[in-house]
Amino acid sequence: MHIAIIGTGYVGLVTGACFAEFGVFVTCVDKDMEKIEKLKKGIIPFYEPGLEDIVKRNLKEKRLKFTTRIDEAVNESLVIFIAVGTPPRGDGSANLDYVEEVAKEIAKNMNSYKVIVTKSTVPVGTGLKIKEIIKKNLEKSVEFDIVSNPEFLREGSAVEDFMRPNRVVIGAESEQAVAIMKDLYRPLYLIETPFVITDIATAELIKYATNSFLATKISFINEISALCEAVGANVNTIAKAMGLDGRIGPKFLHAGIGFGGSCLPKDTMALVKIAEEKGVELRIVKAAIEANQNQRERLTQKIIKAFNDKIEGKIIGILGLSFKPNTDDIRESPALYIIQSLLNKKATLKVYDPQAMENTKRVFPNIIYCSDAYSVAKDADAVVVVTEWNQFRNLDLERIKKLMKGSLFFDFRNIYDPVKVRQSGFSYFSVGRP
Numbered sequence: 241m242h243i244a245i246i247g248t249g250y251v252g253l254v255t256g257a258c259f260a261e262f263g264v265f266v267t268c269v270d271k272d273m274e275k276i277e278k279l280k281k282g283i284i285p286f287y288e289p290g291l292e293d294i295v296k297r298n299l300k301e302k303r304l305k306f307t308t309r310i311d312e313a314v315n316e317s318l319v320i321f322i323a324v325g326t327p328p329r330g331d332g333s334a335n336l337d338y339v340e341e342v343a344k345e346i347a348k349n350m351n352s353y354k355v356i357v358t359k360s361t362v363p364v365g366t367g368l369k370i371k372e373i374i375k376k377n378l379e380k381s382v383e384f385d386i387v388s389n390p391e392f393l394r395e396g397s398a399v400e401d402f403m404r405p406n407r408v409v410i411g412a413e414s415e416q417a418v419a420i421m422k423d424l425y426r427p428l429y430l431i432e433t434p435f436v437i438t439d440i441a442t443a444e445l446i447k448y449a450t451n452s453f454l455a456t457k458i459s460f461i462n463e464i465s466a467l468c469e470a471v472g473a474n475v476n477t478i479a480k481a482m483g484l485d486g487r488i489g490p491k492f493l494h495a496g497i498g499f500g501g502s503c504l505p506k507d508t509m510a511l512v513k514i515a516e517e518k519g520v521e522l523r524i525v526k527a528a529i530e531a532n533q534n535q536r537e538r539l540t541q542k543i544i545k546a547f548n549d550k551i552e553g554k555i556i557g558i559l560g561l562s563f564k565p566n567t568d569d570i571r572e573s574p575a576l577y578i579i580q581s582l583l584n585k586k587a588t589l590k591v592y593d594p595q596a597m598e599n600t601k602r603v604f605p606n607i608i609y610c611s612d613a614y615s616v617a618k619d620a621d622a623v624v625v626v627t628e629w630n631q632f633r634n635l636d637l638e639r640i641k642k643l644m645k646g647s648l649f650f651d652f653r654n655i656y657d658p659v660k661v662r663q664s665g666f667s668y669f670s671v672g673r674p
């Protein structure tokens with residue numbers, strides 16, 4: 241089978257490379273020429289563990305190719321995935337401009353029956369909208385089907401998530417489209433991946449409901465962390481005990497600085513908007529968004545208060561810039577919020593991240609970029625762990641302490657043992673732990 245993936249970002253590239261690995265012939269399309277030129281040489285435009293090997297192998301075996309020509313890709317493919325971005329608009333709703341633009345381009349180039357699949361996260365009703373756009377822009381009379389196949393991969397473990405998903409969701413209107421999608425995903429049948437076959441609207445909503453539930457879980461434990469601080473309880477122990485309850489489960493129950501990234505903040509806001517447009521109020525999702533913002537503010541205030549509000553000229557070291565480990569993605573990263581808030585108070589910022597420095601330089605060109613955690617610590621009045629990269633989990637605390645001017649250590653991912661950090665001579669602040 242030949243397929244096309246339009247939009248070669250985190251989702252599109254992983255999807256394309258993994259389908260090629262399954263033995264499918266894949267053409268990945270992007271309008272970003274520079275990105276495509278790099279990819280043709282096997283250079284991955286972002287950091288994602290394991291992806292480079294798969295891309296290089298499938299390029300070599302000629303199952304994977306890259307182009308800016310959507311016409312050629314559509315012509316030779318039976319299934320066409322739309323995997324372009326759906327960023328938030330100012331009011332929180334999803335911006336569908338890229339999706340609609342691609343739908344028009346696909347329509348103009350359709351020469352035979354095609355299955356057009358939305359992999360991008362799109363509001364309910366978008367599948368039908370795409371159908372209308374394609375009908376209106378067709379230049380030849382050809383049959384087609386629309387499918388919603390939302391993606392659940394996580395940046396940082398995207399390849400593994402795609403190859404071994406918890407489930408595959410397929411929303412379709414025709415038996416033929418379902419059969420083609422099942423055929424495409426056949427390798428996952430062998431590992432007994434559950435398939436949820438449903439209508440398009442339900443599939444579209446599954447993605448938003450899932451992400452909003454995950455966001456709610458994080459915000460829930462973060463609110464509990466604030467209460468823990470007020471009463472002297474330990475949120476880690478509470479989360480552990482809660483997670484042992486099979487009805488709750490342990491995942492997404494780690495108290496910290498809150499969720500970021502390109503999905504949870506955007507998808508929660510979009511779901512609230514989708515519901516509002518239909519006259520439905522999603523109070524819990526709204527509260528999860530508010531609690532997330534509150535957690536960022538509350539923890540940033542912890543730093544400012546530790547300096548009795550006199551933070552001007554203080555040197556603050558930030559460890560971790562990406563919104564989570566194993567990615568270079570800084571979209572909606574809590575680190576950006578902390579940096580901006582401290583810059584507003586005229587602090588001096590020294591930062592380090594194993595992968596996300598280049599992206600951060602575009603946002604904050606004038607802060608100090610360091611080569612590792614120890615150079616961040618040098619002369620710093622405070623050090624703040626924002627992203628729990630493995631290399632920050634076991635720092636030489638004695639060495640950090642000696643290098644620093646001050647002794648404040650903020651651990652906003654609860655990765656250190658409070659007793660040990662304090663024994664090293666630090667004033668230690670974590671999230672929801674005595």
Ligand code: NAD
Nearest residue numbers: 247248249250251270271272324325326338360361391395
């Ligand atoms: P991204 O910004 O990394 O990539 C989008 C790509 O689409 C870019 O390379 C851009 O140049 C390209 N593009 C835009 N318009 C185009 C056009 N007209 N023709 C060809 N290419 C075009 O985005 P992403 O993170 O991969 O997300 C894509 C979608 O998948 C979003 O809807 C997102 O919500 C969803 N999603 C993302 C993740 C994730 O972890 N990143 C997970 C699940 C779902």
